[in-house]
Amino acid sequence: MFSGAHVLFFSRDAEADRAFFRDILGLPFVDAGHGWLIFQLPPSEAAVHPVDAGSTMAGPGAMLPAEVYLMCDNLDAALAALKAKGVECEPVREERWGRLSRMKLPSGGALGYYEPRHPVAREL
Template identity: 55%
Template sequence: MMIIGAHVVIYSRDAEADRAFFRDVLGFPSVDAGGGWLIFALPPAEVAMHPHDASGQAELYLMCEDVEALVRELAAKAVPCSAIADEPWGRLTHLTLPGGGRIGIYQPRHPMAIHQGSRGPGA
């Protein structure tokens, strides 16, 4: 089996505004899949399985090196973030996308799988 990547979908009441946010505020590079439908490149990613009563749910968290500096940078772009919470696994904030969805951003305290090299599945 040759897994080459992962594709994350964020459902939105205002997809165009959320695309503009990822492009203009977060500065993520993108490709146009046709008709202005942008698909964004993400930084290296990890996936974790957490116990939950309902299978199939997923959440998106972006990771950063300095959550306080990131919150200041986003505030300068008029993007409000929640208060930073200290969790055992990292320092966490949330922001609300223009379409109403929320994403978490955290500064991890845990070992990061993406720092273990570029070994893919089955390597």
């Protein structure tokens, strides 16, 4: 039914964030032309979380709001590697489902990063 998923990151400085994905995160990419880089992501999974009744996140016919978290097996090592490249990261939060942080993108946005403590579906 599906051949893959295409994730869009909206940015106030797309060129700087593309360079971050290419040069800092080292994600392989194809050049679609005119500076549009499309990055290969690692195997992924999706979960559906409830939205509070009073939330303005999703009205009738609206696209579902989403957050993206890159997953890793050792968050401490991954954050140390990012910090060595000058990437600013939030302190680690311990949750029952995993350990998480966020890295700051050049545009000012943030990208989640976490080490899951739950069963993962990415390798099914």
